[in-house]
Amino acid sequence: xSEATKPTRSPLRTxxxxxxxxxxxxxxxxxxxFTSRTAPTxxxxxxxxxFTIKCPVCAGESVAVSNAPASLEIRxxxxxxxxxxxxxxxxxxxxxxxxxxxxxxxxxxxxxxxLVWILPVVALALAIAGLAIAFRxxxxxxxxxxxxxxxxxVAAAMAGEPIDPSPDDEHGEGNSR
Amino acid sequence: xxxxxxxxxxxxxxxxxxxxAITVGxxxxxRRPDLVRLSRFYAALVLLGGVVAFIAMERxxxxxxxxxxxxxxxxxxxxxxxxxxxxLWGALExxxxxxxxxxxxxxxxxxxxxxxxxxxxxxGWALFTMLLVALFFFYLMAGPANPFRNFSxxxxxxxxxxxxxxxxxxxxxxxxxxxxxGYVGFTVPFAFAIAALVTGRVGEGWLLATRRWxxxxxxxxxxxxxxxxxxSYEVLGWGGYWAWDPVENASFMPWLTGTAYLHSVLVxxxxxxxxxxxxxxxxxxxxxxxxxxxxxxSGVLESVHAFTESSIxxxxxxxxAIVVLATVVLIGWRGDRLRSPGRIDSPISREGAFLANNVxxxxxxxxxxxxxxxxxIVEALNGDRISIGVPYFSRMTMPIGMALLFLMAIAxxxxxxxxxxxxxRHRLAWPAWIGVGAMVLSVILGARGLAPVVAFGLGGFAxxxxxxxxxxxxxxxxxxxxxxxxxxxMVVHLGVVLIAVAFAASSSYVRQAEFTxxxxxxxxxxxxxxxxxxxxxxxxxxxxxxxxxxxxDGTGPWGPSLNKFANGAQTIGTPSVRSTLTDDVALSVIDIxxxxxxxxxxxxxxxxxxxxxxxxxxxMALGTLLAVFPGRRRNPLDPVSAPTGASAPPRTPExxxx
Numbered sequence: 001x002s003e004a005t006k007p008t009r010s011p012l013r014t015x016x017x018x019x020x021x022x023x024x025x026x027x028x029x030x031x032x033x034f035t036s037r038t039a040p041t042x043x044x045x046x047x048x049x050x051f052t053i054k055c056p057v058c059a060g061e062s063v064a065v066s067n068a069p070a071s072l073e074i075r076x077x078x079x080x081x082x083x084x085x086x087x088x089x090x091x092x093x094x095x096x097x098x099x100x101x102x103x104x105x106x107x108x109x110x111x112x113x114x115l116v117w118i119l120p121v122v123a124l125a126l127a128i129a130g131l132a133i134a135f136r137x138x139x140x141x142x143x144x145x146x147x148x149x150x151x152x153x154v155a156a157a158m159a160g161e162p163i164d165p166s167p168d169d170e171h172g173e174g175n176s177r
Numbered sequence: 178x179x180x181x182x183x184x185x186x187x188x189x190x191x192x193x194x195x196x197x198a199i200t201v202g203x204x205x206x207x208r209r210p211d212l213v214r215l216s217r218f219y220a221a222l223v224l225l226g227g228v229v230a231f232i233a234m235e236r237x238x239x240x241x242x243x244x245x246x247x248x249x250x251x252x253x254x255x256x257x258x259x260x261x262x263x264x265l266w267g268a269l270e271x272x273x274x275x276x277x278x279x280x281x282x283x284x285x286x287x288x289x290x291x292x293x294x295x296x297x298x299x300x301g302w303a304l305f306t307m308l309l310v311a312l313f314f315f316y317l318m319a320g321p322a323n324p325f326r327n328f329s330x331x332x333x334x335x336x337x338x339x340x341x342x343x344x345x346x347x348x349x350x351x352x353x354x355x356x357x358x359g360y361v362g363f364t365v366p367f368a369f370a371i372a373a374l375v376t377g378r379v380g381e382g383w384l385l386a387t388r389r390w391x392x393x394x395x396x397x398x399x400x401x402x403x404x405x406x407x408x409s410y411e412v413l414g415w416g417g418y419w420a421w422d423p424v425e426n427a428s429f430m431p432w433l434t435g436t437a438y439l440h441s442v443l444v445x446x447x448x449x450x451x452x453x454x455x456x457x458x459x460x461x462x463x464x465x466x467x468x469x470x471x472x473x474x475s476g477v478l479e480s481v482h483a484f485t486e487s488s489i490x491x492x493x494x495x496x497x498a499i500v501v502l503a504t505v506v507l508i509g510w511r512g513d514r515l516r517s518p519g520r521i522d523s524p525i526s527r528e529g530a531f532l533a534n535n536v537x538x539x540x541x542x543x544x545x546x547x548x549x550x551x552x553x554i555v556e557a558l559n560g561d562r563i564s565i566g567v568p569y570f571s572r573m574t575m576p577i578g579m580a581l582l583f584l585m586a587i588a589x590x591x592x593x594x595x596x597x598x599x600x601x602r603h604r605l606a607w608p609a610w611i612g613v614g615a616m617v618l619s620v621i622l623g624a625r626g627l628a629p630v631v632a633f634g635l636g637g638f639a640x641x642x643x644x645x646x647x648x649x650x651x652x653x654x655x656x657x658x659x660x661x662x663x664x665x666x667m668v669v670h671l672g673v674v675l676i677a678v679a680f681a682a683s684s685s686y687v688r689q690a691e692f693t694x695x696x697x698x699x700x701x702x703x704x705x706x707x708x709x710x711x712x713x714x715x716x717x718x719x720x721x722x723x724x725x726x727x728x729x730d731g732t733g734p735w736g737p738s739l740n741k742f743a744n745g746a747q748t749i750g751t752p753s754v755r756s757t758l759t760d761d762v763a764l765s766v767i768d769i770x771x772x773x774x775x776x777x778x779x780x781x782x783x784x785x786x787x788x789x790x791x792x793x794x795x796x797m798a799l800g801t802l803l804a805v806f807p808g809r810r811r812n813p814l815d816p817v818s819a820p821t822g823a824s825a826p827p828r829t830p831e832x833x834x835x
Contacts, residue, residue, distance in 0.1 A: 014599075017606065021613055025634070028616045032630040043690045054564045060422060062566055065415040067750055072767065075691075105566025107551070113563060116551045120573060124540045131524075131532055138520040 046079045049088055052105050053078075053095050062105055179242045183233035183325035187318045190226025190277060193219045194312035201305045210296035216304040217295060220288040223311050224281035231278045234265055234324060243334050246326035247271060253338030255719040255743055260344035266353040267339040269474055269489070270324035275354065277314040279361045284311060287365060291386075299383060302372035303365075310364055313496050321489045338719060341742045341749040348408040356401030356428060360466045362394025363435060367463035370456045374507040379514050381446055384455070388442075389805055391459075392662075395435050396801035402428050403676075403794035414737075414752040414765035416689055416782025418790065419680075421570040426549045427469025430542050434462040437538035444528045447593060450519040453508055454535070460504040465542075467497045472549065523595040530588035537581050544573045571684070575628065579635060582677055585670055586612065586638035589646050608641030615640075624686075632681035636674045643670035665804025672800055675793030683761075683784040691767060694777045703783040705762055710734050712775045719743060723769050725777050729755050729762050737764040737779070761787040 040048070050064035055071040063071040063078075074095075081091045095103050107113040197219025204212025237245040238261055241254050251268045252261065265271040284307050291300045318324060343349050366387040373383040405428065410418035419425060438458040444451050471493035508515065521528050548565045555563050590604040615637025616630055624630055646667045650658030658664055692700040694709040701707070710726040713736065724738035737753040752765040760783060767778040 014602065018602065018609075021609055024613050025616065028613070028620050028634075029627060029630060032616075032620050032625050033627045035625065044688070047687075047689050052566070052568050054566065060564070060566075061420070065413065065417070065420055067414065067765075067767065100562065102562035102564050105564050106568040107563050107565055112555060112558065112561075116547055116565065116569070117573075119547055120540060120544045123543050124536070127536045127539065131536060135521065135524050135529075138522070 042079070042082050045082050045088065046075065049078050049082070049091055050075050052092060054103050054105050056099055056103060179233045179237035179240075179245050180325045180327055183230050183237070183245070186226045186229030186231075186233055187315060187323075187325065188226070189229065190223050190281065190311070191315040191319050193222030193226055194308050194315055197223065198305055198308040198312055201301055201308060205298060205301045205305065213298075213301040214295045216301065216308070217288045217292070219308065220281075220284040220304065223308070223315075224278075224285045226315065227274070227278035227281035230274050230318065230324070231265070234271060234274055235262065238262065238264055241336075243330035243336060244328055245324075246328040247324045249328045249330055249334070249336050251339050252336040253719065253743075254335050256338045256344060257719065259347060259350055260339060263343070263350040263353075264339045266357075267343045267349070270318070270322045272353065272357075272474075273314060273317050273322050273489075274324055275357055276361060277311065277318060279354075279357050280307070280311050280314060280364060283361060283365055284308070287368075287390075298376045299369070299372050299378055299386075302375045303368040303383075306368035306371045307364055310368070313492075317489055317492060321492050338742065341720075341740065341747055342412060344719065344742075345740070345749060345751055346408055346412045348404055348411065352401060352404040352408050354401075355397050355404055359394050359396075359398025359401050360428075360431065360470075362390065362397055363431065363459070363462050363466060365390040365394065366438075366459050370459045371503070371507065374456065374504075374511050377511060377514055379452055379456075379511060381449065384442055384446060388662075391435070391439065391442075392801060392805050395432075395439060396798060396805070398428070398432050398435065399801065400794065400798050402432060403791065403797075407791055407794075410763075410787070411752065411754065414750040414763075414780075416687065416752075416763050416765070416780070416784065418787075421545075421548070421567050423549050424469075424473045426545045427465075427473050430469060430545055430549075431462045431465040433538050433542040433545070434458050434465060437535045437542075438462060440531050440534045440538075444531050448519045448521075448528060450517045450521070450528075452515045452517055453512075456508060456515075457504070458535075460500065461542075464497055464500045464504070465546075467493060467500060471497060525591065525596045525601070527588065527591045527593045530584060530591050534581070534584055534588065537577055537584065541574060541577045541581075544577070545570070548573070578677065579628075579632060582632065582635035582639050582674070585673065586635060586642045589642045589667060589670070604645070605642070608638050608645055611641030611644075612636075612638030624682075626685060629681045629685035633678060636678040636681070639677075640671060640674040643667040643674065647671075660803050660806045662804045665800050665802070665806070668800030668803055669797050670800075672793045672796030672798075675789045675796060679786040679789035679793060682786040683790070687782065687784045689780065689782045691778060691780050694779060696775060700781075702781050705781075705783060706730055707762075707764070707779070707781060709777050709779070712769060712772075712777075714772070723766070725764075725766050725769060725775075725779065727753075727764055727777075727779065729764075735764055737766045739766050739769065756788045758788060760785045 047064060050071075051062050053063050053074065055061050055063045055066035055068055055074075057070045058066045058068050061071075063074045065071075078091060081094070086094075092104060101108070107116050109117055197216060200212050200219065201216045204210070204215070234245070234247065236242070237248045238252050239258075241248065241252055243249040243252070247268065247270050251264050251271070256264065266275045284304070287300075287304065287307065288295070291297075294300045295304075338344065369383045369387045373379045402425075405425065406418040409420070435458075438455060441451050441458065442455055445455050471490060474489060474493070521532070523529060524532075548569055551565055552563050555561050586608055587601075587605070590601070590608070592600065612634045616634035619630055619633040624633065644667075647659065647664060650664050650667075652658070659668065688703045690702050692702070692707070694700060694707075696709055696711050699706055699708040706729070708728040710728060713722075713724040713726055715722050715724070720740040720742045722738050722740050724736045726734035726736055728734050732755065735753040735755055738751045740749045740751055742749065750765050750767075752763050754761055754763045763782040763784070765780045765782075767780055769778075770776045
């Protein structure tokens with residue numbers, strides 16, 4: 001198959017381990033995803049909900065974090081609502097109706113509030129697009145970007161003349177490479 | 178007496194910073210090296226002014242001199258000595274004293290380090306910039322945030338003492354100074370960046386000169402943030418350590434941009450590219466520390482950390498605007514010199530990875546910035562009040578964190594310029610299998626759910642890459658293989674991996690419940706048995722303590738408590754945490770009713786791997802120290818681009834240190 005003088009590795013030897021790795025990863029991830037743990041208990045749901053509801057009397061803490069009496073009260077209330085079989089969304093909108101939208105620590109994805117979700121994604125997309133364009137330009141641009149001044153310096157150096165550093169470069173740090 | 182001494186210190190510092198800036202600035206413009214060299218005296222005087230103010234305030238606090246308003250507001254005869262000492266940075270005015278004193282220290286350190294180059298315009302302009310920053314902070318102390326206001330205490334007066342939360346754990350004595358050493362430390366590279374712009378010497382000289390300063394500031398900031406997380410875990414009692422609170426975010430944003438800078442600066446050192454970007458990152462880091470101080474210290478945002486509303490907001494905002502404007506104008510003015518003709522050959526290369534790193538860190542910082550200030554913007558626009566909390570930040574930052582872990586796995590093995598597929602396959606094989614091993618192990622140990630298991634896998638992958646680099650370096654160079662920037666950096670990566678894995682595990686598998694127990698009753702939760710044994714109520718100098726004695730799996734008793742401080746109506750809980758290498762059981766008292774037959778309401782939080790957060794922090798600190806330690810010096814005449822093919826000089830392995 002391969003020439004005796006230039007042994008090339010067969011594709012199987014090159015890619016075999018990586019295919020095996022991929023298979024193991026997929027297997028492990030599907031076990032991790034689909035053999036779910038025990039369903040969340042009522043207590044877990046209470047905790048999760050209380051992280052998304054702001055303590056009405058304290059400074060920027062959720063009711064899960066705060067130990068203010070009002071938070072303890074709301075946590076107890078949430079526990080009751082969970083026991084009554086209300087959904088997370090029902091409970092959350094109950095508090096939004098009672099205290100106003102500001103009680104929810106997750107901004108809604110409607111109106112101007114949607115910007116807080118969209119802006120970072122747009123910024124990241126723009127940054128990636130910018131990088132992609134830069135790489136494209138780098139890859140098609142000619143390597144030879146030397147200016148005439150650069151060529152003079154090279155010619156002078158080749159001719160054995162001492163290079164005269166520019167006057168404000170007394171420390172040899174270069175100022176415009 | 179203390180007021181007079183303190184004011185003398187502030188005035189001295191203010192005058193020295195003002196005259197120093199004028200003298201150095203004039204000397205630089207008129208090309209008078211004799212004047213520029215005077216910076217050393219002014220720096221010493223600024224430091225002296227800060228130290229005098231610091232000593233005056235500490236003296237006032239220790240002697241409980243209530244004629245100083247700050248002490249009357251925040252001190253108390255009942256506060257224990259350690260917390261009394263730490264009260265200085267427990268409130269706004271005092272924290273500015275600490276900030277200014279540290280700034281004076283850095284100023285003096287720069288003067289000493291660059292003592293032979295004081296007349297060099299680069300150093301001169303950097304010192305000029307630092308003197309201006311010092312001028313601003315001493316102005317804050319002289320004007321809007323004056324810590325040395327008079328107060329005439331009525332007879333028998335005793336102050337309220339510091340905020341109860343701030344006298345509840347010894348970490349309070351270390352976390353703020355570390356954080357400030359980090360914040361203020363970034364002034365040094367920022368000042369040199371400005372100096373590079375002003376002098377037009379935007380080459381790599383200033384980068385090399387400030388390399389170590391940046392690392393040291395970054396290291397302090399890292400340690401400060403982690404100590405802060407630890408403090409909140411040990412004190413706040415809700416079972417967590419990071420709540421995406423505005424103040425936490427304010428410290429995290431400069432850390433992110435600073436980390437981005439530490440990486441992208443390598444591209445400039447090596448390839449001479451990204452000059453504008455690096456200067457911008459440094460200026461962003463510095464201005465984010467100012468913006469963070471504004472956000473958290475002016476009362477515009479609610480936070481558990483926020484000090485009471487104060488009048489320094491406008492000053493800080495103005496200063497922030499000046500910093501940003503000055504930077505933008507200077508960069509625009511030097512635009513021609515900042516352009517670099519270099520190019521990056523391939524995205525699959527070390528420099529390509531650094532660019533990706535910067536995009537991700539930038540996005541991370543942007544998410545946090547927007548999440549923190551968006552409520553302000555919305556309220557300003559249409560008057561609606563909204564809140565943004567943990568769920569938003571978790572959802573937005575998780576994918577970025579994962580991508581960063583992936584990059585941490587790939588980047589260390591990438592060569593400069595261009596990597597071939599074969600090289601990548603060869604170098605990544607072991608790390609990739611370590612990652613797979615971590616995933617398999619986690620699933621065998623019971624981990625479930627896509628996100629955490631992927632995080633463990635990526636953590637193993639990244640740890641494997643860092644480990645591979647360290648093993649190779651150590652094999653080549655012996656113990657010196659652990660020293661120097663690149664190798665120390667890999668140790669830092671290992672610390673980051675520990676923290677990332679611990680973060681993923683603890684936030685995915687946290688279990689929390691509340692129990693109401695009578696004496697002698699037990700509850701079992703998440704594999705642990707908790708037995709309420711009784712209470713221990715006592716009176717301490719500053720607080721009365723209601724302590725519950727609880728055994729966890731027969732160990733203990735552990736003593737979470739409720740503390741009522743003499744001064745306040747507020748009751749503060751002190752959690753008690755049993756840490757093991759595998760999991761933490763944190764207990765906090767919600768309520769204890771009755772004294773004869775007490776009934777305890779207890780909150781129990783069980784989280785895996787918490788202790789590895791702190792161990793990871795220690796590894797990061799160690800790695801930073803190793804990175805600061807001088808590695809093998811590169812001969813300045815060596816070509817800096819990677820040797821290619823046959824023309825590469827033969828590498829003789831260094832003999833191992835015997």
